[in-house]
Amino acid sequence: MRALIVEDDADLQRQLKDVLDHAGYAVDTADDGEDGWFMGDTEPYDAVVLDLGLPRLDGVSVLERWRQAGRDFPVLILTARDRWSEKVAGFDAGADDYLTKPFHPEELLARLRALTRRAAGHASSTLEMGDLSLDTRGARVFVGGQLVKLTSHEFRILSYMMHHCDRVISRTELVEHIYDQDFDRDSNTIEVFVGRLRKKIGPERIETVRGLGYRLTDPVEAGTDAKTG
Ligand code: CA
Numbered sequence: 001m002r003a004l005i006v007e008d009d010a011d012l013q014r015q016l017k018d019v020l021d022h023a024g025y026a027v028d029t030a031d032d033g034e035d036g037w038f039m040g041d042t043e044p045y046d047a048v049v050l051d052l053g054l055p056r057l058d059g060v061s062v063l064e065r066w067r068q069a070g071r072d073f074p075v076l077i078l079t080a081r082d083r084w085s086e087k088v089a090g091f092d093a094g095a096d097d098y099l100t101k102p103f104h105p106e107e108l109l110a111r112l113r114a115l116t117r118r119a120a121g122h123a124s125s126t127l128e129m130g131d132l133s134l135d136t137r138g139a140r141v142f143v144g145g146q147l148v149k150l151t152s153h154e155f156r157i158l159s160y161m162m163h164h165c166d167r168v169i170s171r172t173e174l175v176e177h178i179y180d181q182d183f184d185r186d187s188n189t190i191e192v193f194v195g196r197l198r199k200k201i202g203p204e205r206i207e208t209v210r211g212l213g214y215r216l217t218d219p220v221e222a223g224t225d226a227k228t229g
Pocket of ligand 1: 007008009051052053054
């Protein structure tokens with residue numbers, strides 16, 4: 001999953017980036033409203049943290065522009081003071097949640113995870129497909145109850161696929177959602193990561209759909225289908 005942080009306070013921005021990095025997100029950052037607006041307008045983020053008090057373009061205007069342009073990613077706004085009018089303006093502009101500074105980074109992380117899940121249509125914090133499960137709180141993956149060790153890129157790919165397990169996902173889409181902006185993106189490396197993932201979770205769980213991409217499958221269910229069909 002890929003997140004954008006728009007925050008002009010350098011310390012807070014770094015702190016939030018560390019927390020999200022650690023939680024398995026690919027993270028981009030912007031220091032002002034103009035840059036933040038542009039990045040959100042051109043990149044497909046899975047979640048956005050948006051400070052409202054920003055230089056060059058204020059957060060409410062950034063959010064209004066995104067929503068008017070049909071950018072529907074979940075947005076959590078940060079308000080500097082506990083001012084109800086600021087929160088109302090933020091929600092009216094299309095915010096999904098808010099936090100008032102100062103806050104604990106773990107709370108931001110928990111709220112962002114919930115937003116990301118709900119945007120993908122999941123209510124529970126554990127995503128499951130057959131005996132494959134992904135605990136979004138601990139960023140851990142289990143097969144048949146056994147913990148599977150994944151690298152950060154492997155985890156991001158699996159997490160994105162588990163969030164969108166109802167459809168085929170192209171390599172391009174994976175590239176856009178697992179790398180941050182500064183990463184040297186190469187869709188060929190996706191095949192390498194998927195190959196490693198298959199070795200770790202079982203090759204039958206990631207199906208290659210020729211010309212389209214990949215789809216997660218539950219081998220037990222697929223087996224039943226084959227027998228009955
Ligand atoms: Ca600010």
